[in-house]
Amino acid sequence: MTVNDYFEYCKIAYLAGKRKGDHIDKTMTGREMYQRYADGHDEDLLEINPDSKSDFAD
Known part of the structure; x- marks a missing residue:
């Protein structure tokens, strides 16, 4: 999962x-x-980095 993925889930929730x-x-x-x-x-x-899985995981 990336931060961009997370933000899209946030949009759905909002x-x-x-x-x-x-x-x-x-x-x-x-x-x-x-x-x-x-x-x-x-x-x-x-x-x-919005497309980095490792950055988001950290």
């Missing part, structure tokens, strides 16, 4: 967890959604 009245832009990438909705608790996920 869209599935949408409550009535919430506005979530479906055109945003998973990474963009994560940057907007993760409350700044990214644990440096935004800094690692």
Whole structure:
């Protein structure tokens, strides 16, 4: 799994967890959604190579 994979799973979760009245832009990438909705608790996920399985595993 890569961080890009993770962000796509996050996108699915953000869209599935949408409550009535919430506005979530479906055109945003998973990474963009994560940057907007993760409350700044990214644990440096935004800094690692997005396509590296080993970086994500570390």
